[in-house]
Amino acid sequence: MTDATNDTEATDLAPDAVVLDIDGVVVDVADSYRRAILESVETVYGDTIEKADVQAFKDAGGFNNDWELTDAAALYVLADREGMKLGITGFTDAIAEHGGGLDAAERVTEDALSEADWAYVRDRWNPERLRDVFQQLYLGAELYRDLEDGEPDAETRGYIHDEPLLLDAATREHLVEHYDVGVVTGRPEAEAEIALDRAGLDVPPERRFTMDDWEDGKPHPYALTTLAERFDADSVVFVGDTLDDVRTAVNAADVDPEREYHGVGVLTGGLSGAGGRKKFADSGATAVIDSIGDLPGRLDCDRP
Numbered sequence: 001m002t003d004a005t006n007d008t009e010a011t012d013l014a015p016d017a018v019v020l021d022i023d024g025v026v027v028d029v030a031d032s033y034r035r036a037i038l039e040s041v042e043t044v045y046g047d048t049i050e051k052a053d054v055q056a057f058k059d060a061g062g063f064n065n066d067w068e069l070t071d072a073a074a075l076y077v078l079a080d081r082e083g084m085k086l087g088i089t090g091f092t093d094a095i096a097e098h099g100g101g102l103d104a105a106e107r108v109t110e111d112a113l114s115e116a117d118w119a120y121v122r123d124r125w126n127p128e129r130l131r132d133v134f135q136q137l138y139l140g141a142e143l144y145r146d147l148e149d150g151e152p153d154a155e156t157r158g159y160i161h162d163e164p165l166l167l168d169a170a171t172r173e174h175l176v177e178h179y180d181v182g183v184v185t186g187r188p189e190a191e192a193e194i195a196l197d198r199a200g201l202d203v204p205p206e207r208r209f210t211m212d213d214w215e216d217g218k219p220h221p222y223a224l225t226t227l228a229e230r231f232d233a234d235s236v237v238f239v240g241d242t243l244d245d246v247r248t249a250v251n252a253a254d255v256d257p258e259r260e261y262h263g264v265g266v267l268t269g270g271l272s273g274a275g276g277r278k279k280f281a282d283s284g285a286t287a288v289i290d291s292i293g294d295l296p297g298r299l300d301c302d303r304p
C-alpha cells in the first residue's frame with residue numbers, strides 16, 4: 001500500500017466497488033454519537049471523560065460499537081475514582097496492547113486495581129443502564145419509543161437530529177453512477193437507515209452490513225469480503241474515519257488475496273491534520289482524503 005501521508009503522491013485506486021462507513025463519512029457524529037458517549041457516562045456516574053478522549057479509545061481499536069466504548073469510558077471513570085494509576089493515555093494504550101475492545105478494557109481495569117477495588121467497580125458498572133441512557137439521549141423521546149419500545153425518562157429531541165451531512169448530492173451521484181456502492185457500519189440497522197435516507201443514498205440490505213448483521217464488527221474482514229463477493233469485484237475501496245476501518249481493508253486483503261482492498265481514511269471523524277494522516281498511513285491506508293467529497297477525484301473512472 002502506498003504512503004498516505006501526502007495525498008498528492010498517492011496513486012489512483014481504480015476500484016470496481018466503493019464501500020462506505022456511515023459515521024464520520026456520510027454524516028458528522030461529533031455532536032450526536034460522541035456527545036452521547038460523554039453525557040451517558042456523566043448522567044449515570046456524575047463524571048465523564050474529555051471529548052478528545054473518545055478518539056483515544058477509537059485509536060485503541062475494537063470500539064466500532066459506541067455502546068461498548070461508553071461502557072469502557074465508564075470503567076475508566078469508576079476505576080479512576082478508586083485510585084487507578086493509569087491516566088487516559090495509559091489506559092487506552094494498555095487496551096490496545098491487549099487487543100482492543102471492551103474485553104481488553106475489563107482486563108486492564110482488573111489488572112490496575114486491587115481485588116477489592118475491582119469488585120467495587122464491577123458491582124457499580126452498569127452497561128444496561130448506560131445503553132438505555134445513551135439511546136434516550138441519541139434518539140430522543142419519539143424515536144426511543146418507536147425503536148426501543150420503551151418509555152423515556154424525559155421528553156428530549158435527540159442528538160440524531162444534530163448530524164450534518166458530509167456526503168453531498170454531487171459526490172453521491174458520482175459514486176452511484178460509476179461504482180457498485182455498499183455500506184459497512186457499526187450502527188444498528190434502523191439508525192443506519194435513518195442516516196442513509198437523509199443522505200439520499202439507496203443501499204439495499206444485501207449491499208450493507210450493520211450491527212444487526214454480524215457479531216464481530218470491524219476490523220474483522222468478513223463484511224467487506226462478503227460484499228466484494230456479492231459485487232463480484234476485483235478491487236474494493238473502503239472509506240472510513242477510524243483506524244479500524246483501514247485495518248478492515250488490510251485484514252480483507254490478507255484473507256482474500258485474489259482481490260485488491262484499499263482502505264481510504266477520511267479526516268472528518270476524530271482524526272485530523274498531519275497526525276491523523278500519519279496514523280492512517282501507519283495503519284495501512286492506501287490514501288487519506290480531507291472529506292468524502294474528495295473521493296471521486298481520487299478514483300479512476302476510466303478503468304477498463
